[in-house]
Amino acid sequence: MEEEMHTDAKIRAEIGTGCSPRGPGCSLRHFACEQNLLSRPDGSASFLQGDTSVLAGVYGPAEVKVSKEIFNKATLEVILRPKIGLPGVAEKSRERLIRNTCEAVVLGTLHPRTSITVVLQVVSDAGSLLACCLNAACMALVDAGVPMRALFCGVTCALDSDGTLVLDPTSKQEKEARAVLTFALDSVERKLLMSSTKGLYSDSELQQCLAAAQAASQHVFRFYRESLQRRYSKS
Amino acid sequence: MKETPLSNCERRFLLRAIEEKKRLDGRQTYDYRNIRISFGTDYGCCIVELGKTRVLGQVSCELVSPKLNRATEGILFFNLELSQMAAPAFEPGRQSDLLVKLNRLLERCLRNSKCIDTESLCVVAGEKVWQIRVDLHLLNHDGNIIDAASIAAIVALCHFRRPDVSVQGDEVTLYTPEERDPVPLSIHHMPICVSFAFFQQGTYLLVDPNEREERVMDGLLVIAMNKHREICTIQSSGGIMLLKDQVLRCSKIAGVKVAEITELILKALENDQKVRKEGGKFGFAESIANQRITAFKMEKAPIDTSDVEEKAEEIIAEAEPPSEVVSTPVLWTPGTAQIGEGVENSWGDLEESEKEDDEGGGDEAIILDSIKMDTGVEVSDIGSQDAPIILSDSEEEEMIILEPDKNPKKIRTQTTSAKQEKAPSKKPVKRRKKKRAAN
Secondary structure: OHHHHHHHHHHHHHHOOOEOOOOOOEEEOOEEEEEOOOOOOOEEEEEEEOOEEEEEEEEEEEOOOHHHOOOOOOEEEEEEEOOOOOOOHHHHHHHHHHHHHHHHHEOHHHOOOOEEEEEEEEEEOOOOHHHHHHHHHHHHHHHHOOOEOOOEEEEEEEEOOOOOEEEOOOHHHHHHOOEEEEEEEEOOOOOEEEEEEEEOOOHHHHHHHHHHHHHHHHHHHHHHHHHHHHHOOOO | OOOOOOOHHHHHHHHHHHHOOOOOOOOOOOOOOOEEEEEOOOOOEEEEEEOOEEEEEEEEEEEEOOOOOOOOOOEEEEEEEEOOOOOOOOOOOOOHHHHHHHHHHHHHHHOOOOOEOOHHHEEEOOOEEEEEEEEEEEEEOOOOHHHHHHHHHHHHHHHOEEOOEEEEOOEEEEOOOOOOOOEEOOEOOOOEEEEEEEEOOOOEEEEOOOHHHHHHOOEEEEEEEOOOOOEEEEEEEOOOOOOHHHHHHHHHHHHHHHHHHHHHHHHHHHHHHHHHHHOOOOOHHHHOOOOOOOEEEEOOEEEOOOOHHHHHHHHHHHOOOOOOOOOOOEEEEOOEEEOOOOOOOOOOOHHHOOOOOOHHHHHHHHHHHHHHHHHHHHHHHHHOOOOOOEOOOOOOOOOOOOOOOOOOOOOOOOOOOOOOOOOOOOHHHHHHHHHHHHO
């Protein structure tokens, strides 16, 4: 029964249609994650969503410059580098969003006067970049062993002109959409940590996208759990 | 972060091992580490792994006006970035020496050797040429950055396809990848850098030093060569003095190594080409080895969003309606407007504030304080009215200084002049002024 749904969803995904909020048919693209692939950073992860790929490296808790130190918690820094050209304002704004999400979950008070640096490198961008960055950052923080109160994941939804909801859109779908909404959700109660939206939508559409993102986040968290189970299966 | 210094015992250990012709990873003196090349879904994107050193390369193109003194040639731009994830010591502003050295070497190797035909990048002479931009990002630093970067650059350039352009008289048509297949760049030869590390004043030599070996080396010799045994660039740094036959020997070794590496590159490019033509899966997702325990894949997952509408309606029904916000704009002067009242003034009682001002400043301070308090008072009056209120912007210098608890009776102006006329002020204020003058 599940297999049928699988192939059905694949076919529909191939055709490239989204789904109406009423019927099932939204799907997340193919996911892949590799952890601990870099030798220098304390933790690293490469997260792939379809053709979008982001590499994250985490250093921390480590020495912090006196000018940046906070007396009672860790200083979290996020650096996002685009693939082509120099980083600009869009990267700065994404860095801030990711940093706010990480600060909400990382237990910084366990490591005061230290720095935790998350460096993200865009390896390829084919839609849902911010969500992929959030997922890569979370996996890298887990790999580095940074204490967190919950895991977090990013999910992107796009609303096209007739109100159809598409989860995990490709760049083509994002361009043609009327609104693109990205949410960061935590793993404990699937509460909203961060939201970044672009475009025009009504408040009922916002709540629908949020509910859809919460449903999608279950899959992402299951993916996290299974990948970590695999990793620690031989110890 | 500061670079952790290498301990003396580690340094001695490495040098003694090199003297006995042993390397820590078990390689021979002239052995290269394993080179692994993987391609992404876009053309011109590749990741090269030289042992654990990892470099990401991406080529992009853009139509621009040519340089004035080279009107018929395209422009090449190389940029190597040492990402902060490559090593903890790579902070912006801290690695400038190394960065400049690597970038310059890369430019000499690729641009000055004329490996890419820039004449073929010209579209309309003097007006439009292609600018090819190669961005390299070092992702992990385990020694020998320059070799990995040069391999990544040349692989990315060979892999890249630029959009097809056709010129008919005055008309230039740029075809999208859907309309016409993109065209590869015209590359004459593939220069590849080979690094040699020297130890004990040139006595011992190692090819492809890793990070530890680089830390204890005396000097580095980099030879960029192509498979036709033509030297494209040669650079010796570190101040070591090499004999002529040492350099010649190194160039012979480089010739052998470059031939092997070029063969590897051509095979990788051919494989990728074949996979794309046959319609198989390509990209970084495929290069993640399935057998690794640290890697995990999940196929497309369908999400059931059938109850999304009902959930949303529930949430909206339960939520409180948004509070009514009435915004009445107030226009202070042309160009300065105010919407809303803001929070209560938390500066406290400004009249009692112990500001240290000199005489001239003293008056200003008082006036400023009053103005600030005025703002708080006036707005509350205005808020009840509907129409926007325009305050007088006449240039009269008359100022009325008001007590904070009384309603404003006169409209006061913004004074921008440094010299302020003593307006007919109320007595308590005058007294205050005198006090400060006494101070």
